[in-house]
Amino acid sequence: MAGADQRKLSFPFPDTSGSELPSEFARLREEQPVARVVLPTGDEAWLVTRYADVRGVLTNPLFSRAAAEAPGAPRIGHSGPGPHTILGMDPPDHTRLRRLVAQAFTARRVEELRPWIEKIANSLLFAVNVAPRPVDLIATYTLALPLKVIFELLGVDYEDRDKLHAWAEVIFSLNAHSAEAVAKARGDLNEYLRTMIDARRRKPTDDLVSALIAARDEGDKLSEDELVDFVLILLTVGHMSTANNLTSAIFSLLRHPDQLARLYENPELVPDAVEELLRYNPFTLTGTQLRVAVADVEVGGVQVHAGDAVVAALGAANHDPSVFADAGTLDLARDPNPHVAFGYGAHHCLGAQLARAEMQIGISALIRRLPNTLRLAVPEDWLTWRLGLTARSLASLPVVW
Amino acid sequence: MTGGWRLELDRAACRNAGVCVGIAGAYFELDADGRSRPRAELVSPDDAVVDAAFACPMEAISVLDTRTGRVVAPGSLHQT
Numbered sequence: 018m019a020g021a022d023q024r025k026l027s028f029p030f031p032d033t034s035g036s037e038l039p040s041e042f043a044r045l046r047e048e049q050p051v052a053r054v055v056l057p058t059g060d061e062a063w064l065v066t067r068y069a070d071v072r073g074v075l076t077n078p079l080f081s082r083a084a085a086e087a088p089g090a091p092r093i094g095h096s097g098p099g100p101h102t103i104l105g106m107d108p109p110d111h112t113r114l115r116r117l118v119a120q121a122f123t124a125r126r127v128e129e130l131r132p133w134i135e136k137i138a139n140s141l142l143f144a145v146n147v148a149p150r151p152v153d154l155i156a157t158y159t160l161a162l163p164l165k166v167i168f169e170l171l172g173v174d175y176e177d178r179d180k181l182h183a184w185a186e187v188i189f190s191l192n193a194h195s196a197e198a199v200a201k202a203r204g205d206l207n208e209y210l211r212t213m214i215d216a217r218r219r220k221p222t223d224d225l226v227s228a229l230i231a232a233r234d235e236g237d238k239l240s241e242d243e244l245v246d247f248v249l250i251l252l253t254v255g256h257m258s259t260a261n262n263l264t265s266a267i268f269s270l271l272r273h274p275d276q277l278a279r280l281y282e283n284p285e286l287v288p289d290a291v292e293e294l295l296r297y298n299p300f301t302l303t304g305t306q307l308r309v310a311v312a313d314v315e316v317g318g319v320q321v322h323a324g325d326a327v328v329a330a331l332g333a334a335n336h337d338p339s340v341f342a343d344a345g346t347l348d349l350a351r352d353p354n355p356h357v358a359f360g361y362g363a364h365h366c367l368g369a370q371l372a373r374a375e376m377q378i379g380i381s382a383l384i385r386r387l388p389n390t391l392r393l394a395v396p397e398d399w400l401t402w403r404l405g406l407t408a409r410s411l412a413s414l415p416v417v418w
Numbered sequence: 419m420t421g422g423w424r425l426e427l428d429r430a431a432c433r434n435a436g437v438c439v440g441i442a443g444a445y446f447e448l449d450a451d452g453r454s455r456p457r458a459e460l461v462s463p464d465d466a467v468v469d470a471a472f473a474c475p476m477e478a479i480s481v482l483d484t485r486t487g488r489v490v491a492p493g494s495l496h497q498t
Contacts, residue, residue: 072436072448072452075436075440076439076440076443076448078440108441108466109465109466109469111441112441112466112469112470113469115473116469116472116473119472119473119475120472122475123475123476123477124431124475124476124477125477125494125497355434355452359435361435361436361440362436362437362440363437363440363441363473364440365436365437365440365475367475369435369475370475370476
């Protein structure tokens with residue numbers, strides 16, 4: 018059994034250059050599946066790396082998100098989603114809020130959105146095609162697509178995207194920005210959203226924000242703080258995580274030319290390919306992963322005490338060789354593929370079906386509209402990374418063809 | 419159990435997100451293959467079951483009132 022006497026690792030692992038999942042995950046899964054780690058804040062946590070243990074933690078009500086947002090709780094970074102968001106609650110509060118918008122994100126509803134998402138992807142790629150090369154696919158495509166989709170669904174003015182995205186990046190940093198900067202960005206974004214919600218109250222439209230306002234004003238289903246925070250989460254997480262995963266997916270394809278060629282030859286593989294690219298994504302780390310035990314509980318042979326923080330490492334679970342054969346290999350036709358890239362349990366990503374559709378459409382349109390000579394414009398080690406965020410992400414993705 | 423609810427899970431639609439197990443662990447569990455399933459087909463009425471059905475991203479869970487036949491929560495097996 019792992020004990021407190023073992024050397025404590027820093028988490029996230031101080032990896033600044035690699036394009037692969039940090040090797041510490043494989044070692045810990047093997048040798049110390051529930052390991053004591055030190056977080057950027059100096060607080061400590063148990064890092065859980067095996068697939069079965071990760072799913073166990075994520076479905077066990079003794080591991081609480083609400084307790085992780087309580088004052089004085091161990092923290093992973095300068096900011097968290099906050100106690101008034103679905104990400105900072107447990108059932109039944111969490112369920113009360115999730116139900117308000119769940120119908121807007123079901124598989125059936127997302128199917129209806131597909132032609133519209135395809136139109137957005139195609140118009141963005143039209144511009145990519147005529148732009149001077151190299152083209153940065155993040156600015157022109159992988160960030161722009163999810164931004165346009167969620168802004169339209171929420172009824173947020175697309176002209177404000179740069180300002181809103183910049184605030185979102187600060188808010189969801191682990192330690193890239195000071196606590197003061199995070200608080201200021203959150204305050205500014207909250208004020209923007211309160212102004213927008215006031216305007217929408219006077220003049221309702223047919224979008225998710227208006228639906229949430231009706232749930233508040235007519236149904237008393239949520240408080241004003243919960244309303245503002247809900248819109249904040251839908252807006253920020255709703256574009257950042259999709260953008261990160263779409264970028265990472267295309268980057269992974271560019272790093273595996275054999276797999277990219279396979280996709281060009283077999284575009285019907287795209288749905289399976291997206292699942293595999295989600296599983297393979299080496300940069301997954303979301304701030305919602307930290308949970309706090311509300312009672313003493315055993316995980317993977319280790320006694321976790323009430324008040325202890327636990328981080329369920331989704332990326333490590335997705336590379337667990339006991340579940341995924343040749344886990345380190347990108348195999349676009351992998352089946353079955355029960356990855357946990359969207360989390361698991363009550364907090365399984367609300368927007369998972371929408372994100373899947375955006376990634377499927379985003380990649381299908383890309384290989385349809387750009388020739389199969391598509392490749393990175395620079396050597397891989399010239400690329401720059403954004404560090405200290407809740408997900409390690411590329412600063413740009415320059416491509417040529 | 420009289421006047422209870424019947425839980426139906428559309429295994430073909432289920433993508434195994436674990437939302438039902440996380441929200442209503444008293445009513446849903448993981449089987450040996452790690453897939454969600456109702457612990458019991460017939461249950462006493464409880465909002466947690468309806469919450470789980472409405473929160474399912476695949477709408478794979480249906481809840482039916484066994485006495486009246488009313489669809490309490492329409493999953494994929496009971497949508498028109």
